[in-house]
Amino acid sequence: MSGIHDFTLASARDALKARKISAVELTNAHIDAIERLDGQLNSFITRTPDQAREAAKASDEALAKDEGGSLCGIPLGIKDLFCTNGVRTTAASKILGNFVPPYESTVTANLLKDGAVFLGKLNLDEFAMGSANLNSAFGPAVNPWKRKDSDAKLVPGGSSGGSAAAVAAGLVLGATGTDTGGSIRQPAAFTGIAGIKPTYGRCSRFGTIAFASSLDQAGPMARNLQDCAILLESMAGFDPRDSTSVDTPVPNYEASLKRGVKGLRVGIPKEYHVDGMPAEIEALWQQGMNWLRDAGAEIVEVSLPHTKYGLPTYYIAALAEASSNLARYDGVRFGERVSAPSLDGLYEASRAAGFGDEVKRRILIGTHVLSSGYYDAYYLRAQKVRTLIQQDFLKAFENVDVLLTPTAPSGAFAQDEKPSDPVQMYLNDVFTVPASMAGVPALSVPAGLDARGVPLGLQLIGKFFDEETLIAAGHAIEQAAAFHHRPTIHAGVSA
Amino acid sequence: MSYRITGSTGEWEIVVGLEVHAQVVSEAKLFSGASAEYGGEPNTHVSLVDAGFPGMLPVLNRECVAQAVRTGLGLEAEINLFSRFDRKNYFYADLPTGYQISQFAHPIIGQGKVLVDLADGSTREIGVTRLHLEQDAGKSIHDQDPTRSFIDLNRAGVALMEIVSEPDIRSPEEAGAYLRKLRQILRYIGTCDGNMEEGSMRADVNVSVRKPGETEYRTRCEIKNVNSIRFVMMAIEVEAQRQIEVWEAGGTVDQETRLFDHVRGETRSLRSKEDAHDYRYFPDPDLLPLVIEQSWVDELKAALPELPEAKRTRLEQEYGVSRYESSVLCVEQAIADFYETVAHGADARLAANWMLGDFFAALNRTGRSIEDSPVSAEGLRELLGLISDSTINGKIAKEVLEDMVETGDSASAIVERKGLRQVTDTGAIESAIREILAANSDKVEEYKGGKDKLFGFFVGQTMKAMKGKGNPALVNETLKKLLSE
Amino acid sequence: MSLDAKTVTRIARLARIGLQPEEVETLGKDMGSIIDWVEQLKEVDVTGVDPMIGTGLAKPRLREDRVTDGNCRDKVLSNAPEREGPFYTVPKVVE
Numbered sequence A: 001m002s003g004i005h006d007f008t009l010a011s012a013r014d015a016l017k018a019r020k021i022s023a024v025e026l027t028n029a030h031i032d033a034i035e036r037l038d039g040q041l042n043s044f045i046t047r048t049p050d051q052a053r054e055a056a057k058a059s060d061e062a063l064a065k066d067e068g069g070s071l072c073g074i075p076l077g078i079k080d081l082f083c084t085n086g087v088r089t090t091a092a093s094k095i096l097g098n099f100v101p102p103y104e105s106t107v108t109a110n111l112l113k114d115g116a117v118f119l120g121k122l123n124l125d126e127f128a129m130g131s132a133n134l135n136s137a138f139g140p141a142v143n144p145w146k147r148k149d150s151d152a153k154l155v156p157g158g159s160s161g162g163s164a165a166a167v168a169a170g171l172v173l174g175a176t177g178t179d180t181g182g183s184i185r186q187p188a189a190f191t192g193i194a195g196i197k198p199t200y201g202r203c204s205r206f207g208t209i210a211f212a213s214s215l216d217q218a219g220p221m222a223r224n225l226q227d228c229a230i231l232l233e234s235m236a237g238f239d240p241r242d243s244t245s246v247d248t249p250v251p252n253y254e255a256s257l258k259r260g261v262k263g264l265r266v267g268i269p270k271e272y273h274v275d276g277m278p279a280e281i282e283a284l285w286q287q288g289m290n291w292l293r294d295a296g297a298e299i300v301e302v303s304l305p306h307t308k309y310g311l312p313t314y315y316i317a318a319l320a321e322a323s324s325n326l327a328r329y330d331g332v333r334f335g336e337r338v339s340a341p342s343l344d345g346l347y348e349a350s351r352a353a354g355f356g357d358e359v360k361r362r363i364l365i366g367t368h369v370l371s372s373g374y375y376d377a378y379y380l381r382a383q384k385v386r387t388l389i390q391q392d393f394l395k396a397f398e399n400v401d402v403l404l405t406p407t408a409p410s411g412a413f414a415q416d417e418k419p420s421d422p423v424q425m426y427l428n429d430v431f432t433v434p435a436s437m438a439g440v441p442a443l444s445v446p447a448g449l450d451a452r453g454v455p456l457g458l459q460l461i462g463k464f465f466d467e468e469t470l471i472a473a474g475h476a477i478e479q480a481a482a483f484h485h486r487p488t489i490h491a492g493v494s495a
Numbered sequence B: 001m002s003y004r005i006t007g008s009t010g011e012w013e014i015v016v017g018l019e020v021h022a023q024v025v026s027e028a029k030l031f032s033g034a035s036a037e038y039g040g041e042p043n044t045h046v047s048l049v050d051a052g053f054p055g056m057l058p059v060l061n062r063e064c065v066a067q068a069v070r071t072g073l074g075l076e077a078e079i080n081l082f083s084r085f086d087r088k089n090y091f092y093a094d095l096p097t098g099y100q101i102s103q104f105a106h107p108i109i110g111q112g113k114v115l116v117d118l119a120d121g122s123t124r125e126i127g128v129t130r131l132h133l134e135q136d137a138g139k140s141i142h143d144q145d146p147t148r149s150f151i152d153l154n155r156a157g158v159a160l161m162e163i164v165s166e167p168d169i170r171s172p173e174e175a176g177a178y179l180r181k182l183r184q185i186l187r188y189i190g191t192c193d194g195n196m197e198e199g200s201m202r203a204d205v206n207v208s209v210r211k212p213g214e215t216e217y218r219t220r221c222e223i224k225n226v227n228s229i230r231f232v233m234m235a236i237e238v239e240a241q242r243q244i245e246v247w248e249a250g251g252t253v254d255q256e257t258r259l260f261d262h263v264r265g266e267t268r269s270l271r272s273k274e275d276a277h278d279y280r281y282f283p284d285p286d287l288l289p290l291v292i293e294q295s296w297v298d299e300l301k302a303a304l305p306e307l308p309e310a311k312r313t314r315l316e317q318e319y320g321v322s323r324y325e326s327s328v329l330c331v332e333q334a335i336a337d338f339y340e341t342v343a344h345g346a347d348a349r350l351a352a353n354w355m356l357g358d359f360f361a362a363l364n365r366t367g368r369s370i371e372d373s374p375v376s377a378e379g380l381r382e383l384l385g386l387i388s389d390s391t392i393n394g395k396i397a398k399e400v401l402e403d404m405v406e407t408g409d410s411a412s413a414i415v416e417r418k419g420l421r422q423v424t425d426t427g428a429i430e431s432a433i434r435e436i437l438a439a440n441s442d443k444v445e446e447y448k449g450g451k452d453k454l455f456g457f458f459v460g461q462t463m464k465a466m467k468g469k470g471n472p473a474l475v476n477e478t479l480k481k482l483l484s485e
Numbered sequence C: 001m002s003l004d005a006k007t008v009t010r011i012a013r014l015a016r017i018g019l020q021p022e023e024v025e026t027l028g029k030d031m032g033s034i035i036d037w038v039e040q041l042k043e044v045d046v047t048g049v050d051p052m053i054g055t056g057l058a059k060p061r062l063r064e065d066r067v068t069d070g071n072c073r074d075k076v077l078s079n080a081p082e083r084e085g086p087f088y089t090v091p092k093v094v095e
């Protein structure tokens, strides 16, 4: 007989519906786990146990009447980039101080409407800027996995590092993430969980704190793709308050798990064989091809010629937008304020004290690439290259249904192995960024462990709004990989 | 006659371009659902979108786009079916997001024109470079506290049309005429109320000077946010003077932004140069490009009201009013409508005369506008009818109009009440004249001796004796007859 | 190549981020290396390529002109670090 922490989101949902377990029990077990383990993980910035218990009680009442939505009574964690009505929202930045939004983001409102129970707000890189969750004003979130031979603290990836850590450690059944250049997929890979970055425009950006508006996309993170599918169906949908939201029906994603991959054409972008990629990543990728081939798919080599320009293009486009999006944090209407005798002094002091080093660096680069004399050479050129990158994908998808690549060029690294050169750090996102640039959907599924016992993920990239094929292909990998390893720190493992 | 300023080195010509910010008439703001209404308690016409809260996103208001298109049509301008919103990045206390959403690279309206009438009766065409939509900023209040400014965001996000003219203006008078004509067009179409006191129309004035005959423009200065037509004209004059003095002293004019101080009658530099602006415009990633359909533009065009120029021409043709009269009658739509109601079924020329004369005088005297005129168009028409059918004469009509303004009674009621019907009984007229002639036999002799001018004296005396009610034509006729006896 | 102190200071001024003197140098170095790295985009032939605006997926959409929001001063001022009655306050701005 398995324990309460062996539930996946889907099995918990079924158990709740069948009244085999109550929402209050389920929620309390997760609150206990957070209290027990989060001291080591620092995956939460703000915990909301009282609200969670109340929501769970309401869920039980609904379930007793055979009512309640698809997520009724399911305990979730929310990346602290989603504004939550009445609950402090920080973006992991000092500059937001004790910001308490008087409104709810559309994505979290959708989840609440479906009955989800929120356990609190999860750690991230400040303003989602980072790939290791080392850039948080609330301290780094820690990967619940350890290397076989070492007790060193590993990073959970970023920016949705707290979401990844909490899901992997069983502190929540699922979490929201946001992905601008890989911030769902890379941490999912680093922590041995699944994560989906939907098509740009699938999930509303309303009420989600912006990093780079033309790239930011919310998505689910959970232990497997079935759980992600259930979450995505709730999170997604047209929102008239977001001009970039796309008005197209949300399919039943969970049903697409059963589709299989027979006859599916899977593209392998040859440019993703980058120099210096570890052999075990290459091997895992090859393994992924074999799994899909064995399941009936056809493997086809494709070319995405502008792959190598993805990262520099991304950094120009994203940082330009960020420099403007973050101008509103000025100490006047909300957040941290450092007093000064002049208005400009107030701005400069508040922003100097409120933003962390990486955020400052990115704002300054973004400001530089937009400034007079540089706009054409940097920003405008990058937007043109972005067009070419998108065309690469559209062309490839004339020929194949999905693309298969590794999610990241390595497994999770230790906190003290962080490269000091920012460019080296950015290379973490080399495989995830191009799909973000093109706006196409992509996901990561756990596919194995590296030589040191740390999880590795495979990425699938799909056509616009074809998350279903992605989920079907991802599920084929899940089944073949049969990834049932657990991290060292996990709610189901007695300490 | 060209406008020239004489300096110590001779004559100078001025070159002026205007950037007018006109507040769009709409219920809600350009990108949020908050009210765009003027006034309101501080920070009440504000949504969290306007206040730039984290995660808030703009969604474009259809009516504001329609208003820009209508205005473009009124300026006979190109309507761009593709346009785009850019962010103009700068920090200011009343700019909550740290950027203004505007249309920099791709405005919704391209080149157009405004025909202006000058005092000497001539007409000039001033080119319009472009019109774009953008957000207004909030308001900083500086006079409530010694060390702090207070911020009210009620206007933050209200839609503005920025209408940029070509540097075609050559005198303060032309600038004033341009602004009046632009305001007239906007008010006709209903896209801006043109109320400069409430700031719904403000002008940035670009001024430079040059010697007559020079073909290049010299450096210009921009005078920001001038809020009345009179001040625009004054600002141009003093700024041109200043620049001429700088040039004539051997200096150079620096391109800069200046403020007009109407109390001291001077312009002052607004920003120091080391704090140069770099607005870092780029396409707003929260908004899609704005694509509109030609069919929609056509619909908006078909629904446009008659514009001032067309109305003037029609009034001149239909009612035979003069070019000058048509300009006055068409200043506002309401006046033209009033006139047409009066002229409908009355003597149109007489109606124009009366409107421009006694009727406007009555409005002025009572401080009323055409919308709440103390005399209705139908009432005025009735009065004019009484003149035309000889019930009363023109002089009595003036008295009746005054009574109408005061009592609100109808013209015929007043005529009856006061017994003002004109006397057309020739017998009564003849006996009144005979009495006058008998009492002034000396003047009759002088008249007969050749002093023709005395005829007016006899008319006046007769009318006085008849309490003004004599039919003027009959009085004249009878007088002539009796004087030649 | 490292960005010089004058450039870093100018950019920081535009972005209204106050910098300590020692930050100027490190930032100049970091920013310089990132700028050098993105220079590689110069090798891409972008002749005739339109710049991307968004991802081109959503259809242009316009809001009806109705007052649906506002009248929520308490919310608007709920997080103000400093306010006076119905206003936000800032250090006096002299024009």
Ligand SMILES: [Mg+2]
Residues within 6 Å of the ligand: B019, B204
């Ligand atoms: Mg201007």
Ligand SMILES: [Zn+2]
Residues within 6 Å of the ligand: B021, B134, B162
């Ligand atoms: Zn403007």
